[in-house]
Amino acid sequence: MYWGSSYEDRAVRDMLRTYTEESGSPTAPMFTPGSKDQYNTKMNVLVAAGEAPDVSYAHAYMAYSMAERGLTLNLLPSFDKYPQLADRLPGTYYFWDDDKCLGTETGPTINCLYYRRGAFDEAGLQYPPATAEDAWSWEEFVEHADRLTIDRNGRHPSEDGFDSDGVEQYGVSGFFDNFSWYAFVRSNGGDLVNEDGTEYTLDSPEAIEALQHLQDLVHKHRVSPFPRPGGSSGTNTSTDLRTRRVAMAFDGTWAMLNLNEEDIDYGIGVHPRHQESLTVQQSGCTLINARTPTPDEAIEFYLFFNDPTNVTELFTSGLWMPLERKYYVNEEDIRFWTDNENHPPEFRTAVIDYIQTNSVTTYGQRLRNMARIRDVLEPAIEVIQQGRESAEAVCRNLRDQIEPLLAGAYPNPMEAA
Amino acid sequence: MTSVDEQAVLRPRSDAAESQLSRRRRQHWEARTGVIMALPVIIGLAVFMIGPMVASLVISFTDWQIGTDAKFVGLGNYSFLVGGDPLFWKSLWVTLYYTLCAVPLVLVVGFAVALLLNTKVKGQGLFRTAFYLPSLVPIVVSAVLWNWMFNPDFGLFNEILKSVGLPTSLWTFDERTVVPSLVIMAMWGFGNIMVIFLAGLQDVPTHLYEAIALDGGNRWHAFRNITLPLMTPIIFYNLITSLIASIQTFEQAYVMTHGGPNNGSLFIVYYLYRTAFTNGMMGIRPPWPGLCSSSSASSRCCCSGGHAAGSTTAWEAHDEGECSPAAEESRGDLRPPRPGSHPHPPATGVAPPQLGDGRRADLLEPTRVDP
Numbered sequence: 001m002y003w004g005s006s007y008e009d010r011a012v013r014d015m016l017r018t019y020t021e022e023s024g025s026p027t028a029p030m031f032t033p034g035s036k037d038q039y040n041t042k043m044n045v046l047v048a049a050g051e052a053p054d055v056s057y058a059h060a061y062m063a064y065s066m067a068e069r070g071l072t073l074n075l076l077p078s079f080d081k082y083p084q085l086a087d088r089l090p091g092t093y094y095f096w097d098d099d100k101c102l103g104t105e106t107g108p109t110i111n112c113l114y115y116r117r118g119a120f121d122e123a124g125l126q127y128p129p130a131t132a133e134d135a136w137s138w139e140e141f142v143e144h145a146d147r148l149t150i151d152r153n154g155r156h157p158s159e160d161g162f163d164s165d166g167v168e169q170y171g172v173s174g175f176f177d178n179f180s181w182y183a184f185v186r187s188n189g190g191d192l193v194n195e196d197g198t199e200y201t202l203d204s205p206e207a208i209e210a211l212q213h214l215q216d217l218v219h220k221h222r223v224s225p226f227p228r229p230g231g232s233s234g235t236n237t238s239t240d241l242r243t244r245r246v247a248m249a250f251d252g253t254w255a256m257l258n259l260n261e262e263d264i265d266y267g268i269g270v271h272p273r274h275q276e277s278l279t280v281q282q283s284g285c286t287l288i289n290a291r292t293p294t295p296d297e298a299i300e301f302y303l304f305f306n307d308p309t310n311v312t313e314l315f316t317s318g319l320w321m322p323l324e325r326k327y328y329v330n331e332e333d334i335r336f337w338t339d340n341e342n343h344p345p346e347f348r349t350a351v352i353d354y355i356q357t358n359s360v361t362t363y364g365q366r367l368r369n370m371a372r373i374r375d376v377l378e379p380a381i382e383v384i385q386q387g388r389e390s391a392e393a394v395c396r397n398l399r400d401q402i403e404p405l406l407a408g409a410y411p412n413p414m415e416a417a
Numbered sequence: 418m419t420s421v422d423e424q425a426v427l428r429p430r431s432d433a434a435e436s437q438l439s440r441r442r443r444q445h446w447e448a449r450t451g452v453i454m455a456l457p458v459i460i461g462l463a464v465f466m467i468g469p470m471v472a473s474l475v476i477s478f479t480d481w482q483i484g485t486d487a488k489f490v491g492l493g494n495y496s497f498l499v500g501g502d503p504l505f506w507k508s509l510w511v512t513l514y515y516t517l518c519a520v521p522l523v524l525v526v527g528f529a530v531a532l533l534l535n536t537k538v539k540g541q542g543l544f545r546t547a548f549y550l551p552s553l554v555p556i557v558v559s560a561v562l563w564n565w566m567f568n569p570d571f572g573l574f575n576e577i578l579k580s581v582g583l584p585t586s587l588w589t590f591d592e593r594t595v596v597p598s599l600v601i602m603a604m605w606g607f608g609n610i611m612v613i614f615l616a617g618l619q620d621v622p623t624h625l626y627e628a629i630a631l632d633g634g635n636r637w638h639a640f641r642n643i644t645l646p647l648m649t650p651i652i653f654y655n656l657i658t659s660l661i662a663s664i665q666t667f668e669q670a671y672v673m674t675h676g677g678p679n680n681g682s683l684f685i686v687y688y689l690y691r692t693a694f695t696n697g698m699m700g701i702r703p704p705w706p707g708l709c710s711s712s713s714a715s716s717r718c719c720c721s722g723g724h725a726a727g728s729t730t731a732w733e734a735h736d737e738g739e740c741s742p743a744a745e746e747s748r749g750d751l752r753p754p755r756p757g758s759h760p761h762p763p764a765t766g767v768a769p770p771q772l773g774d775g776r777r778a779d780l781l782e783p784t785r786v787d788p
Contacts, residue, residue: 037671041694048483065697069484165579167570225570226590229677245571371696375504382678386591 001030001046001056003039007257008319015311019304025297030056047071054292055302057106059284060094060362061370064410066287067096073288076101078299085303088323090415091361094285098411103302105283107320109252110355111180112279113269114237114259119169119247123147128248128269130346132358135270135277138213145171145223148247157222164222171223173240174250175214176385179280179362184210188274192363192377197409200402203395210274211384211391219387227385238262252282253351256318260342268350270358281359308337318342321351328352361412368407376401476699483697490700497701507680508688511596515684516663518600524655527607531614532644545615552608560672563602564589589674592681599669599682610655617651618644 002012009031016027030053032039040062046052047066058066066072076099079086085104092105113128120127125147129135136144146156148171151163174180185191190207193200201207217224225246238258240246250271259266271277286305288298308315308322315322315337327333338347364370380398384391477494481487498505534545551559566573567588575585588598625643634642670676670687677683692698 036675037691037695040696041690044483044694044697047697062697065482066484069482071484165585170570226587228568229590229674371698379677379679382592386587386678 001032001043001053003032003057005257006033007261007317008314009033011311011314014313015305018310019301023297023300023304025294025301027301050291052289052291054289054294054298055305056287056289057284058287060365061374063094063102063285063287064096064368065371067094067100067102071290072096072102073290073292073295073298074100075103075288075299075302082299082303084306084324085299087325088414089281089325089328089355090412091281091359091365092283092323093412093414094287094365095411095413098413103285103287104306104323106286107283107314108281108323108355109254109283109321110279110281110351110359111178111183111250111252111271112255112350113248113250113271114241114255115248115267115269116241116244116246117265117267119148119244123247127267130267130269130350132270132277132354136272138272138274141272142217142221142223145217145248146221147171149223162222167222167225169244170225170246172217172248172250173225173227173246174237175217175224176227176381177250178252179282179364180250181211181214181381182362183271183278183280183360184214184274186280186360187271187276187278193367193406193409195409197367198406200399200406202402203392203399206275208392208395211395213274215384215387215391218385229382229385238264241266253321254319256342260318267344268346270350270354277358279354279359280362281355282362282365312337316340316342321355328356361415366409366412368410369405373402373405376405479700481699483699487700494700504680504683504688505685508683508685511681511683512664512666512685515596515599515666516660518597519603520656520659520663522600523604523607523610523659524652526604527610527655528614528648528652530607531611531618532640534611534615535618548611549608552606554606556668557672559602559606560669563605564673567598589682590678592677592679595674595678595681599666599673602669603663610659613655614648614651617648621647 002008004012009029012031013029016029019025020027032042039057040059043052043056043058043062043066052071063072075085076095079101088104089108092108094102094104096102115128117127125144128144146158148169149157149167150169152166152168153161153163155162157164175184182192185202185207188206188210190201190204190210192202192207202211218226236258237249237251237255240249241259241264242262248269271279286302288295288302292298304310306323308320308327311320314320322328322333322337327337334348334352337343338352364374367373376398380394380401383389383394476487478489478491479487480490480493530548534541534548538544554562565571567590569575569585569587569590572588574588578585586594586598589595621644625647626639629639629643665686666684667686667690670682670684671690674682676687676691
């Protein structure tokens with residue numbers, strides 16, 4: 001069972017057909033268009049009915065919850081038999097205990113800084129840096145965002161007479177979406193919790209400063225449209241760039257699919273640095289039902305499904321990134337999925353190198369009890385977005401709400417190794 | 418053998434008996450047919466309404482996560498809802514706030530427009546269709562459409578406000594304006610209520626209006642003394658159905674806001690859906706802050722502190738059954754103890770059990786032994 005766009009649905013169905021032809025094992029696709037509430041609901045209902053699919057996507061907190069209820073297959077004993085399983089990017093593994101691995105990410109993604117080349121050309125600015133070493137400082141980033149924000153009279157926010165109610169183009173958007181804010185907190189040396197997930201730390205000076213910087217982009221520097229509340233429908237990166245409403249946008253690598261399909265002239269940069277330039281790696285995972293009558297076939301299908309040679313289009317289109325390490329280090333393997341018109345030249349440094357050296361997995365993939373933690377964390381981030389309370393006040397108030405919910409972190413022996 | 422006279426006397430009696438029998442048979446047939454005809458609805462009601470309601474009631478007394486075995490926890494879930502779950506009260510308030518704003522407004526607007534459309538004006542049919550059409554638009558479609566119009570930076574509403582020099586709003590992007598925005602959206606779909614009002618207005622006898630006109634009454638008198646009293650049952654019907662629909666509001670939160678921002682649109686039905694079906698938590702899993710339960714898997718219990726929404730919940734571990742005032746007093750902080758220290762030395766019990774890696778055992782998901 002899987003979610004995604006109609007494009008992803010078509011590609012997965014093709015892959016399933018190929019698998020059935022090659023292996024002789026029947027497959028039945030179960031597609032859910034919505035990736036959020038709808039998907040989890042369907043999964044829970046199927047579990048309750050005892051009809052959970054053999055192999056399925058799952059959000060991190062759902063996957064861990066299912067694993068702890070004994071509903072997922074432990075893949076760790078199969079690592080020796082299937083070496084491909086053991087040679088994936090370390091941050092992609094989902095362990096619910098030291099010796100219990102429920103699977104890996106479906107396809108790793110990182111958040112990038114997308115930009116419309118035309119906006120930079122018109123402003124006479126250089127494109128954002130595409131390597132971690134050359135990353136903008138925060139001040140440089142704000143300055144560029146200011147130059148790219150233009151009101152109907154051609155003024156920038158830092159100029160007198162700027163009309164904030166008549167902005168034609170904003171400098172940047174998306175820094176609160178999809179865990180993006182967490183990348184900035186981490187890049188400034190802060191974190192949501194301590195390493196073992198037992199102590200709240202978002203009220204540290206570093207975390208507060210990073211979040212205040214993000215709030216200032218909207219309410220002080222006025223270089224960003226008002227951030228949408230988490231999860232609400234509305235605009236997206238491709239629409240924002242195509243309609244020239246925004247010059248730069250933070251979003252996941254999956255956004256490349258729409259950017260390519262809509263033929264937008266875009267580029268990719270790395271995150272501006274606080275103490276360092278960092279991004280977040282994130283993805284839901286793919287898991288195997290513990291009650292599948294055919295576990296071996298399920299694992300073989302799992303590997304087939306994760307192999308870029310079997311679902312090439314999903315990787316070459318920009319939607320997915322491979323799991324196996326060789327696709328990030330071997331020249332030939334890198335070319336296999338990136339040597340095409342859908343991957344801009346800077347993809348190599350801004351994504352392939354960046355994910356290996358300057359990315360951290362999100363807290364959502366690391367913390368226990370996330371279903372409850374997000375119930376209090378996400379509303380608090382929305383309060384920061386709204387700008388009526390400082391980041392400091394919100395983060396300090398959040399301590400009493402989050403600490404009772406902290407139940408530790410999941411291990412990832414692959415990262416430790 | 419009976420004589421002719423006797424036959425003459427008996428025949429009417431026999432006819433009467435036959436007629437009675439026939440009537441009974443017909444009544445029996447009608448009753449049976451009625452039951453058969455009503456059976457699909459009765460079965461539907463029993464299977465899809467009463468059954469799930471009873472099941473929900475039973476489940477509400479259990480600690481059950483989908484995929485695990487249910488455990489009886491008595492009134493633990495209710496105790497948690499009332500005393501330990503700030504989101505429950507928040508969702509109740511949001512639903513009440515929305516209902517108090519939306520229902521009167523929709524009724525007044527629907528009634529006013531129905532009054533206007535009940536007058537003989539040119540293009541009456543066109544107006545009726547135009548006002549009714551929005552209620553035919555599926556809620557998901559209108560939710561997506563309105564979300565775009567509400568966008569504070571690029572939406573239609575703010576563009577209109579800017580063009581006439583009025584201040585703009587954050588609409589659904591601000592927790593203070595999200596419910597009023599959804600109320601405005603609800604008013605757009607007043608067509609159904611308007612049609613019912615219109616049908617009622619057309620049933621008001623015209624001779625009453627003629628009578629009040631002869632007595633020198635004006636339009637206000639006619640409305641106050643004829644229209645309003647005669648429309649009371651219709652108003653009451655619309656009020657009840659609108660209240661029910663309003664309390665069941667779900668789609669707007671589901672499609673547009675996901676309950677945000679800052680839980681500002683967390684309607685009770687959406688919160689219920691999110692907890693039960695998205696998170697798979699049909700019943701909560703004690704021990705849990707604010708809950709006092711004797712069926713804790715780890716033989717410990719938590720106590721309710723009568724928390725207000727957003728306040729800090731208080732918890733302290735102690736042995737089962739020790740929900741004493743002393744234990745209540747000793748409660749302070751829910752944070753898991755850090756290695757080598759305990760934030761509040763337990764006066765009446767032991768620290769929350771902690772695993773070797775710092776995890777708090779009581780907050781972990783139960784591990785199921787797979788069959």
